[in-house]
Amino acid sequence: MPADVVCGMTVSENGKHLFELEGRRYLFCGSICKKAFASNPGKYLDPRHVPSKSGALMDWLRNLLRVRSV
Numbered sequence: 698m699p700a701d702v703v704c705g706m707t708v709s710e711n712g713k714h715l716f717e718l719e720g721r722r723y724l725f726c727g728s729i730c731k732k733a734f735a736s737n738p739g740k741y742l743d744p745r746h747v748p749s750k751s752g753a754l755m756d757w758l759r760n761l762l763r764v765r766s767v
């Protein structure tokens with residue numbers, strides 16, 4: 698079973714929250730994690746990143762605020 702790289706949750710192989718980057722497919726538990734990843738993939742692919750659900754939510758919110766303020 699693949700793991701959501703943003704929050705660490707195990708996700709279904711045929712989940713619909715899918716993001717493709719450089720030929721690799723990443724699966725997410727939901728649109729929040731998917732959007733957080735899409736906004737800054739390097740952060741989550743960094744081995745120092747510690748997956749957490751609250752961290753994912755904060756990143757998603759930060760991204761939302763940044764987009765709205767532009």
Ligand SMILES: [Zn+2]
Nearest residue numbers: 701704726730
């Ligand atoms: Zn997630």
